[in-house]
Amino acid sequence: MSGEGALAVFARARDLERQGRSIIHLELGEPDFHPAAPVVEAGCGAIRAGRDRYVTSRGLPALREAIAEYLGRTRRLRISADQVLITPGCKPALSLAMMALIEPGDEVLVPDPGFPTYASMTRGLGAVPVPFRLLERNRLQPDPDEIESLVTRRSRVLLFNSPGNPTGTVYDSAALQRIAGIAVEHDLTLISDEIYARIVFSGAYDSISLMPGMAGRTVIVDGFSKSFAMTGWRLGFAVAPPALIDALDLLVINMFTSVAEFTQLAAIEALRDRTHAVDAMVEEYRRRRDLFVGGLNRIPGFRCALPEGAFYAWVNVGDTGLRADELCRLLLEEAGVAAIPGAAFGASGEDFVRFSLVSASPLLEEALARMQALASRWHTR
Ligand SMILES: Cc1ncc(COP(=O)(O)O)c(C=O)c1O
Known part of the structure; x- marks a missing residue:
């Protein structure tokens, strides 16, 4: 059997946080909502x-x-x-x-x-x-x-x-x-x-x-x-x-x-569901998806189709010229953005990175800004 790639990234992200670094956690599939x-x-x-x-x-x-x-x-x-x-x-x-x-x-x-x-x-x-x-x-x-x-x-x-x-x-x-x-x-x-x-x-x-x-x-x-x-x-x-x-x-x-x-x-x-919590949560995920996927597609070398459900962005990063695991390392170590290399989900994920939309919009905007600022570090194909 094998473990989950997300947990390894999470462990490294926590190490960096203990060293005083600011990390935006987009690696785990854990919503930032609580039950109603x-x-x-x-x-x-x-x-x-x-x-x-x-x-x-x-x-x-x-x-x-x-x-x-x-x-x-x-x-x-x-x-x-x-x-x-x-x-x-x-x-x-x-x-x-x-x-x-x-x-x-x-x-x-x-x-x-x-x-x-x-x-x-x-x-x-x-x-x-x-x-x-x-x-x-x-x-x-x-x-x-x-x-x-x-x-x-x-x-x-x-x-x-x-x-x-x-x-x-x-x-x-x-x-x-x-x-x-x-x-x-x-x-x-x-x-x-x-x-x-x-x-x-x-x-x-x-x-x-x-x-x-x-x-x-x-x-x-x-x-x-x-x-x-x-x-x-x-x-x-x-x-x-x-x-x-x-x-x-x-x-x-x-x-x-x-x-x-x-x-x-x-x-x-x-x-x-007396408080209609599910509908409100899905609406919030929709806003995050539109905001984040729109922003990702403006980052040089990133390409992401609009997901139809769940709360993940599955981004093809092949055009950055970097391997997805190298890119994830750079994003985490240099920009403090935690995401998972797609190969953790199977061989077809090799050119991809998964981001979870489990943080509020201001944090997603901050993550986009940090990645944009780092994009000069890769040469797009
Ligand atoms: C596809 C899929 N199935 C099952 C689970 C696990 O659900 P649970 O936390 O209820 O065990 C997850 C959690 O990330 C998931 O993504």
Whole structure:
């Protein structure tokens, strides 16, 4: 298995800060928002009320029902509470699903660039990650012909993330339909990581599980970290056919028994979203995206398409004439701007840098100004 490039950059950035340097942190995917006040209140109230016992391994029935209702309301999914299992974050939902589905020697199709855990967990389970590429010349969309050409008789799972980290791509419906057809034809199970499904900048979100034949072969993993700014609360969920939920439940019983009761009660309040916190947050991400991506495209040698979702800018820096890791080092050491070399997300990321839009606009403007000032240090092609 392997770690995450973002954490290595973060560690160096913290070193520089300890030396008194000013650093703008655009490396981690951790929003600068906090949960809405009623959510915090619900969590505190639940602790005060003694709601701190072991609870059922699948998750509180009231939360599972609230998630089924929420996915109907926000994603048009028709699912029952029996198909929902609560986990301590989206990553555990993902790894439980992978453990349940993947056997040594299997092949797992994963996006390149993509979230590093996909390939790492696959290797950890003794299976083989098979990357399919999200290329600039294809608008960072997957190419279903390429995916089909990569399927073999060992292919078992296709894993993807839309809107995607690190590219911000929202898979278009033609691609989703083709991927669904490939899954049916080759009997693949899909793991659809929908952690950014609420952060889309235009149109409704289409889950692949809505496509014909998909509900029975799709596991959705999602959580509260990004949509409700609850990263450290560690809350997520999986949605799967009931038989697979039974397998995930067995893993929960053997691994962590249950998720904390008081965070689950706060999650019910988060889903109600009485203060419309999600819409306000998405609007703020849209402003940051427009500001930052516009500014990046004015920096010599940088090229960035407008992301359609999530909160990342995926920037081609090939025209600076520097390698992306050299450029990131220069940005951090000389300008105090922390970002991640794209190769951390797969071989297709070699010429790219990922910036997270998790800082407020004045900081993003300051980061742009610092990078502009440094641009004389590279000779654009
Ligand atoms: C694509 C993707 N999936 C899952 C996660 C992890 O979510 P959680 O913090 O809920 O485990 C992240 C976090 O950065 C992510 O980018």
